[in-house]
Amino acid sequence: MNRNEILSTLKENPDVSVLIVGAGINGIGTFRDLALNGVNVLMVDRGDFCSGASSASSHMAHGGIRYLENGEFRLVREAVQERNRMIKNAPHIVQPLPTTIPIFRYFSGLFNAPMKFLGWLDKPSERGSIIIKLGLIMYDAYTGKNRTVPRHQFLSRGSSLKLWQKLNPNIVNTATYYDGLISDPERLAVEQVLDAEADNPNAHALNYVSMVSGQKDTIILRDELTDETYEVRPQLVINASGPWIDFSNYNLGLSTKYIGGTKGSHLVLDHPELRREIGDNEFFFENKDGRIVLIFPLYDRVLVGTSDIKIEHPDEAFCTDEEVEYFLGMIARVFPTIKVTRENIVFRFTGVRPLASSTAKSTGQSSRDHSIEVLSGDWTSLNFPVYSLVGGKWTSFRAFAEQVTDKVLAHLGKSRQKSTSDLPIGGGRGYSTDAAEQKRQIDGFAAWTGLDRERLQTLYVRYGSRTEAVAAFIKRGTDVSLKSMPEYTRREIMFLAQYEKVERLDDLILRRTMLAMLGRLKQGSIEELADVLAESFGWNAEKKNAEAARTLRLLEERHGVRF
Ligand SMILES: Cc1cc2nc3c(=O)[nH]c(=O)nc-3n(C[C@H](O)[C@H](O)[C@H](O)COP(=O)(O)OP(=O)(O)OC[C@H]3O[C@@H](n4cnc5c(N)ncnc54)[C@H](O)[C@@H]3O)c2cc1C
Structure with a gap:
């Protein structure tokens, strides 16, 4: 309906x-x-x-290793198991993510962790190698038999600097463990x-x-x-x-x-040098006062976050200039020779964590x-x-x-008939991570739709096994590439508009696709996309122009996107 x-x-x-x-x-x-x-x-x-x-997350499917310090063992165990399930049930969107902690001290945090656990310490602090090692041993143990990701690994300073040549030479070593990357939540x-x-x-x-x-x-x-x-x-x-x-x-x-929310912001950077340097790794670390920072591979972009600031009204949350400066400074702490400026920011976003209201003095300690x-x-x-x-x-x-x-x-008064435990989601149904099987599926789609393999491969990355439905729709009409973004076609956009509950232009560019977040929109893209929606929904010129103007305003005010 x-x-x-x-x-x-x-x-x-x-x-x-x-x-x-x-x-x-x-x-x-x-x-x-x-x-x-x-x-x-x-x-x-x-x-x-x-x-x-849900649209403002750090894109991590993670157990939350640092919640161990707060004594949230039940939560970490459950989240690690759920991370594994997401990787299995939605493999088209959630993939294992090597996560590297650059460590600057051996012993720091050794006394803070048990003190925090006992509730005697409210201030965040930097953790050293030993405390991180203990945490990762526990974290690995929670994965249990259902292992979808490898165990953690410590690397010496020398080996780390060989692998990441622009990493801050002041590190004492690095630890790499695995979580999940939700590429398109x-x-x-x-x-x-x-x-x-x-x-x-x-x-x-x-x-x-x-x-x-x-x-x-x-x-x-x-x-x-x-x-x-x-x-x-x-x-x-x-x-x-x-x-x-x-x-x-x-x-x-x-x-x-019930709620004592905290605000968190992120930046998306177009920075090929930084992107090359991190490779497939997330860098996850603490600044000197123990606040968490992440530098994260998101397609060909780099995601940087996040803050954790108490806020009264969720409607008032936006990314401030102060946060932007803070994030840029944090990148310099880990990769001091890589120059990142505001010019590299293609998108910014902010959300409020719906945490239970709490009397904890630091936001990091809220459950x-x-x-x-x-x-x-x-x-x-x-x-x-x-x-x-x-x-x-x-x-x-x-x-x-x-x-x-x-x-x-x-x-x-009903009983459970089915469980979602092993139930694949959307384009994860029948999706394969095996390259040979992917090729076989794509050859099959190519044979009956006549679309070329390269195009089908692009669709497979975007939609997983749902590619079959997208391709079938594309095949039923005459298709052309968008002028401003030739990697998309009119009928692909029409499919999303008609079959994925799109009502407004921003639904399409912010949530059915990654166009805005990855900074893919060009001059003229908004007008072109509004045009496709107008054709799909029968919008008149007034409605179409109003949607385009509203979307441009939203992109500029909330996400710092200007054309
Ligand atoms: C900065 C940040 C980073 C995070 N990073 C991660 C991470 O990496 N990994 C992770 O696992 N989790 C992460 N989280 C946590 C996770 O994103 C949230 O806890 C989760 O998305 C909350 O989902 P929700 O459905 O409860 O709330 P929401 O997604 O906020 O959904 C609530 C919905 O209610 C609607 N609504 C409100 N009032 C009304 C009304 N009167 N009528 C109808 N609708 C209404 C709103 O429009 C909204 O869409 C992060 C959160 C933030 C903010």
Whole structure:
């Protein structure tokens, strides 16, 4: 069903078993699991899918080695296992990532770690080789038998400098361990929405629909594209609004203070020298006061992050000039001879971590774990319970969603029929990482679509096994390359517009593709893409120009992109 059909069905029948408010990765993961288990479920987001905290991550599928210091052993074990599952279930988007820590001291942090664990130390500090070695031994142990990534390795100063010639010669050694790289989180999210809807005719997801209020047995939703309002009568509401959870509860007449969010920003750099130097490695390290910095290979670009700053209102988060200076300075600490300037920045982004509110003095010590907070009964004005999903990392979304789904199924008196544990996601279904098998699949697509192999190979990198559907669509019409970006064609963009729930131009350039994040947009690209959407959706000139102007403004104000 398309958006209009879902909305008119809702007008006729406002009863749903479960309403999920918020389509970040936690809402989406839960939506998929409930759909798979036959539940009648509606998910709404006031913006696009995966446009909140879930669009601002460091792109790591990781256990969070430093959370060991905070004593979060359960979380680290769960996240390491989930990292392994993501690499297996979504191999088209999540790949093993060698992660290197340049180490500047042997002994530092030796006393801080146990003191932090006991809660006697609040200040972050730099960790030395010994404490890092102990952490990595534990981290490897959590991977268990299900090994999808190699064990960690320590390299001497000499060997490290041979491998990375521009690395700061003041290091004492380096440690390399493995995590996962989520190359395109927004696609991984939307592919799950599509999977869920394909699996269950009673599972529907709507972007640009806000939950505005609720009383007794009714919730009021507002279509943000038309201002029209709709009533829904759910048996249960899942508040998956991430950093906005307390605001959504307020809309329901509930007073909560679950979230103590921290802001984190990132820069994307076009810097071939730095990109060459890091190779396939993420460099993950601490500055002198123990704050984490990462320098990360993202396609042919370099991702640099991140900050961790307390913030009251998530809508006020943006990347400041101070953060930009801080990141540029941190690169110089590790690669002192590589010159990086503001000219190299092609994109910047910021999000708010939906952490549980905490009394910890340093943001790094706030728990990264998740919980389900239940509000129900006489002291609410609602006839249904509200489950708030507090916390939850990208990496552990599946496990969190499973815990939520089990609780919901118990409430509805249903039992679990299927598990997402080994279920491939979207273009990961039938996808192979083996080069010979990839070639065989691409030859097969080429034989029946007539598209050339090089083009199919590009599509395979972007869409995994979903290439088959994209190629079939392309084949059904006359196709031409975009003038401003010949690596894309009109029909490829039309496919995304028609089959991937695109409503606005920025959905396409920020979340269905990596065009904006990787700095691929050229002069004229916005107008050209708006033109393709206008043809797909029947927009008139006024609507098309308004979308283009809005997108240009958004790119400049939020992401520092100028043409
Ligand atoms: C800077 C940063 C770096 C991170 N790095 C990593 C990492 O490398 N690896 C990792 O595993 N995790 C990482 N995380 C954590 C992870 O990204 C988040 O914890 C996770 O994405 C939270 O998802 P969510 O679904 O709970 O929230 P969100 O993604 O914020 O989703 C909530 C949604 O609710 C919607 N909403 C709000 N109010 C309403 C309403 N009234 N009606 C309808 N919809 C509403 C919003 O529009 C939003 O889309 C990082 C987070 C940040 C901020």
